[in-house]
Amino acid sequence: MDLLKFRPIVQLAFLLFAILGVVGVGMTGFIYPFFFCYACPYAVASCPIGILEHSVIDMKGNLWAGLQLLAYLLAGFAVVGLLFGRAACGWACPIGFLQDMIDIPRRGILKNKNEWTKIRGPGKFLKFAKYGFLVFVPISTYISNELFYTRFCPVGFMTGTLPTLILFPGEWEVAPGPDFYIKIGTTIFFLLSAVAIGRFWCRFMCPIGAGFGPFNKFSLFRVEVSDKCVDCGMCTKACPMAVDPSVEHRSAECIICGKCVSACKFDACKLTINPVATRRRMGGPPKKRGEVIQRDITKEDEELMERIQREQEEEKKDISDDEDIGGDDDAEE
């Protein structure tokens, strides 16, 4: 059974869960395990970033109250993280879902020219920016004594401000302040970056993704690559987060979406629920980039690899033919 087919349904279900206020469910006192603004008129839980900011402000007035709020947030994060790692990003977060939806037409148009959008080289450094934002949230709150990050949060604009203005147009009568325009700017940046580079926000900007990432090392639910791997590279090609699961074991970047599992024709890549925390690839020693694999390759493997190589070459040829035709057209113009 290809689990991946159910992912959009699960993502949609979590979006509906996030706005259960539509059917009269009030604020529950829980925290969303993803990015979603509690300013949404139908929100039923709190945004983790908002809670982090409130805990810092509370601490300044009443240390114990602030610490309790922070402990509640961290405990919730630890439970979700230890069970599911960053799977909430791949399966539950409405903002991840939005980026996946933006990705569909982009992938259709770009075909495998999509590869360049993964910006693998710069991505190795840019991915640390999100940890910077995670640290920035409490520090900026402490210094400014206000919900500073919230002032320019595009997620707050998309899931809080915008639905409020659509559902309660009377709010437009209140003259918008500078924060409103800053958020419009960051939201435009979010959308343009999502169009240009798949899951840009999740890879480089999101403090919640940064918070969940390290849990991938210990989580019950995860992706494992076994020694059936023949290094064909199809998994990393399919990965929206530019991870190579055959090399980067339990990467903090992995959102456990399962795309690599569907892409692997050798049954080597699997979504697993395993209480034993492995630190290396299943069934063998950790493999380094470019290392020659140890296992015997069967005749069937060879045939499959040849077929994959043929398909890849045909795809490349199709693209270069398209480019030639485009180039000829340009020349004729």
Ligand code: SF4
């Ligand atoms: S990284 Fe942030 S925005 Fe992306 S899916 Fe995870 S929580 Fe949502």
Ligand code: SF4
């Ligand atoms: S697609 Fe499968 S066989 Fe190919 S590199 Fe990835 S895990 Fe290994």
Ligand code: SF4
């Ligand atoms: S490694 Fe696999 S599960 Fe992880 S983000 Fe990439 S495609 Fe998804």
